[in-house]
Amino acid sequence: GNSVTQMEGPVTLSEEAFLTINCTYTATGYPSLFWYVQYPGEGLQLLLKATKADDKGSNKGFEATYRKETTSFHLEKGSVQVSDSAVYFCALMLNNAGNMLTFGGGTRLMVKP
Amino acid sequence: DAGITQSPRHKVTETGTPVTLRCHQTENHRYMYWYRQDPGHGLRLIHYSYGVKDTDKGEVSDGYSVSRSKTEDFLLTLESATSSQTSVYFCAISGGQGAYGYTFGSGTRLTVV
Numbered sequence: 001g002n003s004v005t006q007m008e009g010p011v012t013l014s015e016e017a018f019l020t021i022n023c024t025y026t027a028t029g030y031p032s033l034f035w036y037v038q039y040p041g042e043g044l045q046l047l048l049k050a051t052k053a054d055d056k057g058s059n060k061g062f063e064a065t066y067r068k069e070t071t072s073f074h075l076e077k078g079s080v081q082v083s084d085s086a087v088y089f090c091a092l093m094l095n096n097a098g099n100m101l102t103f104g105g106g107t108r109l110m111v112k113p
Numbered sequence: 114d115a116g117i118t119q120s121p122r123h124k125v126t127e128t129g130t131p132v133t134l135r136c137h138q139t140e141n142h143r144y145m146y147w148y149r150q151d152p153g154h155g156l157r158l159i160h161y162s163y164g165v166k167d168t169d170k171g172e173v174s175d176g177y178s179v180s181r182s183k184t185e186d187f188l189l190t191l192e193s194a195t196s197s198q199t200s201v202y203f204c205a206i207s208g209g210q211g212a213y214g215y216t217f218g219s220g221t222r223l224t225v226v
Contacts, residue, residue, distance in 0.1 A: 100161070
């Protein structure tokens with residue numbers, strides 16, 4: 001079946017540190033890949049996406065590259081801010097799967113000033 | 114705004130009572146979804162809809178029913194609420210396949226006492 005595995009959190013960083021949140025997937029086909037962010041007390045918001053191998057999604061200083069050879073979609077940011085503290089979810093969608101998103105378990109990021 | 118609203122935002126109810134949560138969209142999207150979010154479990158799909166009167170079960174559908182009589186409204190009903198259904202419930206909408214992803218509502222925090 002299809003699944004998404006994320007590194008367990010919480011991840012605690014100091015402001016301006018480099019961030020990597022690992023995400024790997026298993027899929028029967030060629031999925032689109034997404035990162036969602038959830039700020040405290042809110043719903044999930046789409047952060048970035050990539051639809052085919054070697055695509056790079058980017059938004060708000062975050063980026064992730066679709067790596068088919070390693071089935072990965074790791075999220076990176078060069079310099080985190082306190083305002084980036086949130087829960088980050090990796091997800092995949094197969095085009096032939098009724099528009100269903102499969103989510104990873106989420107990774108909580110805490111950024112300290 | 115994103116064009117999706119959930120009501121109520123918070124609800125406390127007693128065990129054994131029926132409860133209905135409402136998701137309303139103004140985007141005319143075909144697909145609508147209900148998820149629950151619990152610590153340690155991430156997001157789990159309860160039910161989804163792929164059109165008016167067309168619904169299907171997700172991975173945690175026991176004890177829940179849904180209805181979609183209009184494109185814009187997707188109702189989630191807990192037939193007889195139990196304490197295990199205390200959770201945060203999110204509705205999501207999607208307009209199409211693949212790269213569109215989902216837009217999430219702000220969530221309903223339900224407490225069953």
